[in-house]
Amino acid sequence: MGERANKRSFTQSGRGGRGQGGGAHRGRGGAKGASPARTSALEAVRILRERDAFAQDVMEKTVDVARLSPEDRAFATRLVLGVVSTRGVLDEVLNRCMRTPHDVTPDVRDALQISAYEILFLDKSPHAAVDQGVELVRGIAPRAGGVANAVLRKVAASKASFPFGNPAADxxxxxxxxxxxxxxxxxxxxxxxxxxxxxxxxxSNEPAPLYAAVCAAKATPEVEDEVVADLEAACAAPEPVEVDGARVAGCYRLAGGRALLDGRVKRHIANGCLLVSDAASQAVASLVLPADRPASFLEVGAGRGTKTILIQSNAQRRYGAQVDGYVTIDNHGFKTSLLADRASDYGVHLEEALTGDAARLGEAVGDRAFDVVFIDAPCSGLGTLRRHPEIRWRLRPDVVTDHARLGLSLLESAAAHVAPGGMLAYATCTVLPEENAHVVASFLKGAHGEGFELVPVRGQAAFATRVTSGGTDGHFCAIMRRKAL
Structure with a gap:
């Protein structure tokens, strides 16, 4: 649940420098002498500090619409994602270089974080990073330039001893x-x-691979060939994808996000034939469909409808028709509305899109039973850190336990709505056993799990992907079957 695809592609090193990509930029959060890339990054970093938002969403309204060269936009993207990913460490180092953590205001600290990130994690020239950091600070607090210079020089000096211990032993x-x-x-x-x-x-500190699904709800095999040809023409270098040795139908890995700006590719997205989504997520959307076409399907935690689109697309591909009795539920009304709009755009059939508390499922669906109940459970999202860098510093240990408890409640609530012989699937985008295998085991051992048995997935107890360099996100899916009467 909560999967949000990352369409970005940026270099690891980035490019920057004073005056790069054009003249000076002014405006809130801006700086007269700072590079356009850094100025744009500063605005995004400020918004992310002030709001509980996703970095990707904020950059769509700041970095992506700024008047930047492609190189500057890539560098600004790298700075924003990098600062959000390492914010806690940056603050620790900055605090070491101040008399007290309150020596600077929050907006000045935003600018210092950008330069500290360059010095500590990008191996940029300390002299250039310090100068640019001072310029960023002067643009928002002219009198703080001297303090910024002193602090950033100390950060540059501390680089020699960073990370302040032996990583192999500490x-x-x-x-x-x-x-x-x-x-x-x-x-x-x-x-x-x-x-x-x-x-x-x-x-988790590397750029996320980019995957896309050709959606069979609208795209016939002939149209899929056209989509792939247009991706190739846009230099996306589409490659068919396997996850755990099995081909994910309709899934392609793309060389980079720039191809998504190509007019031909944008047309396929607008027409509902192409959807950006991680390959492991696409694999889950295939695994939760049984061998025979179900008459009814309930998706719990449907969110914005990405899995809904993928599942019905797979149904079309596998059975030659979508599931007629497809029902979704989410506890946020605005997501339900967005899901309905997206389903229409992608040619996906919905019998009903409900808003309600899935932990009390009977209040929303009555005594109905479904051939398949699929729970896309809320979780810590630790399998998606490349796409959501803000997670690591917002997450707290107790939140993990809260997610696990909620996941178990959702399973217990859903159990009564699985038809005899039907399937109950539980999925997350995290890698922690507490939120995954332990939840499923607790359900099967409890009273609500009586009559359910675990169904092996490709010879394993459950589907689970590891997060490795260049690989998919970390996703988990367990499938259970209710014994027939």
Whole structure:
């Protein structure tokens, strides 16, 4: 639940420098002498500090619409995502370089974070980063230029000892080196093992791979060929995708986000033939469909409808027709409205789109039973850190436990609405066992789970993808079947 695709492509090093990409830029959060890329990044960083928003959404209204060269836009994107990803570490280092954390105002700290990120994580020239940081600060607080200069020079000097310990032996230093909260890095190592945790931590600081689905609800096989040809013409280099050794029908990996701006590709998206979505998410949308076409299907936690589109697209591809009795439920009315609009755009059939509390499912669906109930559960989202860098510093340990409890409540509520012989599927986009396997095990051991049995997925107890460099996001899906009467 809550999957949001990342359509961006940017370089790891980025490009910048004083005056790059045009003349000076003025405006709120701007700076006369700072580069346009840094100025644009500062505006996005400020908004993200002030609001509980997704970085991708904020950049769509700031960086993406700014008058920037492609190189500057890529660098600004890198700065915003980098600062959001490493914010806690940046604040720690900045605080070390001040007399007290209150030496600067929040908007000045935003500018200092950008320069500190360049110095510590991008290996940019310390001299250039310091100068640009001072210019950023002067643009919003002219009198703070001297303080900014002193603080950033100390940051540059501290680079030699960063991350303030041996990462191979000091867990806190390792977390600091990769811009992670110490508690979260330790939790990942404890839950996943050192190797898988270290792979996830490193991969989470890389650009997210870009995948797209050709949606069969509108795209016939002939149209799919046309979509692929247009992707190739747009230099997207589309490649068919396998996840865990199995082809994901209609899924293609794309070389970069720039192809999505091509007119031919934009037309396919607008026509409902192409949808950006992670490959593991697309795989889940295929796994939750049974061998035979179900008469009824309930999707719990449908959100904006990405999985709805993918599932009905897979139904069209697999059965030659969509599921007639397809019902969705989400607890946010605005998402339900958005889902209905998107379903229409993509040619997806909905019998009903409900708004309600799925932990009390009977209040919304009465005593109805469905051939398939699919729960796309709220979770920490730790499998999607490349796409949602804000998660790592907003998340708290108790929130993980809260998600696990809610997931179990959703399963217990849904159990009564699975028809005899029907399927109950539970999916997340996290990698923590507490939110995944432990929830399913608790359900099966409890009274509500009586009569359900776990169905192996491709020879495993459940579907689960690891987060590795260049690979898919981390998704989990367990499938259970209610015994027939």
């Amino acid at each position: 867990a806190a230093a390792y977390a600091r080196l990769h811009g992670f909260p110490a508690w979260l890095a330790a939790r990942l190592v404890s839950d996943l093992g050192a190797q898988d945790a270290h792979e996830l931590i490193k991969a």
